[in-house]
Amino acid sequence: MAGARSRLRLPWIRLVVALLIVGPLALILMFRFVPPPITPLMVIRLIQGHPLKYHWVDYDRISPLLAHAAIASEDNLFCEENFGFDVGALQGQIEEWRDGKRPRGASTITMQTAKNLLLWPGRDPIRKLAEAWFTPQFALLWPKRRVLEVYLNIVEFGDGIYGAEEAAQYFFHKPAGDLTPREAAQLISVLPRPLVWVAAPPGPYVRERASVIERRADEIRPLLTCSR
Numbered sequence: 001m002a003g004a005r006s007r008l009r010l011p012w013i014r015l016v017v018a019l020l021i022v023g024p025l026a027l028i029l030m031f032r033f034v035p036p037p038i039t040p041l042m043v044i045r046l047i048q049g050h051p052l053k054y055h056w057v058d059y060d061r062i063s064p065l066l067a068h069a070a071i072a073s074e075d076n077l078f079c080e081e082n083f084g085f086d087v088g089a090l091q092g093q094i095e096e097w098r099d100g101k102r103p104r105g106a107s108t109i110t111m112q113t114a115k116n117l118l119l120w121p122g123r124d125p126i127r128k129l130a131e132a133w134f135t136p137q138f139a140l141l142w143p144k145r146r147v148l149e150v151y152l153n154i155v156e157f158g159d160g161i162y163g164a165e166e167a168a169q170y171f172f173h174k175p176a177g178d179l180t181p182r183e184a185a186q187l188i189s190v191l192p193r194p195l196v197w198v199a200a201p202p203g204p205y206v207r208e209r210a211s212v213i214e215r216r217a218d219e220i221r222p223l224l225t226c227s228r
Contacts, residue, residue, distance in 0.1 A: 024118055028137050031117065032146060039154050040120050042162060051160030053170065059149035062164045062176045065184040065217070067148050071224065072216035073188045075109040078148075079226040084110030084139035111135045113151045144226040156194045157187055171200040185210040185217065 035056040046052055071078045085108060107115075114134040119127055138147060157167035164176035164187070172183050179187070183200075189209040190197040197206050 024134060025137065027118065028134070028141055031150065032142050036117060036150065036154060039116055039162075040118070041116060041156060044120065045156075045160060052162070053160050053166045054154075054162040055165045056153050056163065057165045057176060059145060059152075060177075062149075062152055063179040063184060065181050066152060066164055066176065066179055066187065068217040068221050068224070069181075069184040069188040069213050070109060070148070070152065072220050073185075073213045074107075074112070074191070076216075076220065078109050079144060079224055081108060081110065081139065084108055084114075084135040108135075109151055110139050110147050112155070113147050114138050116154050116156075117150065155191065157190060157199065158194050161194075167199065171198075181214050181217065182210060185214040188213055 038054070042052055042054065075081075111131055114137075115121075115127075115131050118134055119130055142150075153163040153165075156162055157164075158170065161167050161170050164179075167187050168174055168176040168179055168183070171187070172179065186199045186202050186206055189202070189206045190199050197203065199206065202210060
């Protein structure tokens with residue numbers, strides 16, 4: 001009897017595993033071309049009582065200064081990464097963990113895009129494993145430009161404020177395409193704690209952090225070589 005039950009459960013287990021693999025892959029392929037209508041974080045924030053201000057704009061309507069600031073702050077090697085990981089940073093975090101220190105994180109822009117688009121917030125091991133599983137798929141199936149386009153459109157910049165266009169309009173009363181270097185740096189400065197830090201008017205931390213990001217972005221701009 002137990003063997004019969006196991007045989008009956010096996011097809012269902014296979015089906016669930018297949019859906020867990022094929023389902024996210026289908027979404028990754030779809031969102032390669034289609035703007036995401038909503039993300040898990042947006043749903044969670046809505047349930048928590050936060051507003052939802054989200055307006056998608058194409059990459060050409062976002063100031064490149066914002067992309068440069070994001071790369072300078074979040075992922076200096078974004079253009080060189082082949083599978084969406086910063087291997088050197090990951091090795092450093094593993095060594096810190098082995099030494100008993102708390103890892104500071106080595107999340108790349110591709111990893112953050114995978115997390116924001118498909119997963120829930122948090123640091124639990126299951127989410128981290130899922131993020132590590134999805135990241136190479138994004139890196140292989142999406143061009144760098146698309147990764148940046150989606151990331152800058154769905155990332156949370158404030159309480160219920162998602163994406164470059166909504167953030168630019170809310171904090172600076174202008175389109176995302178008209179952001180100045182300092183405004184772009186201030187927006188990126190609030191990551192990863194947009195419910196704590198405010199892009200404008202900036203507090204002492206955001207003001208200081210924006211100065212660092214603006215300087216780094218200016219330094220790396222001539223070196224950015226994203227080929228696709």
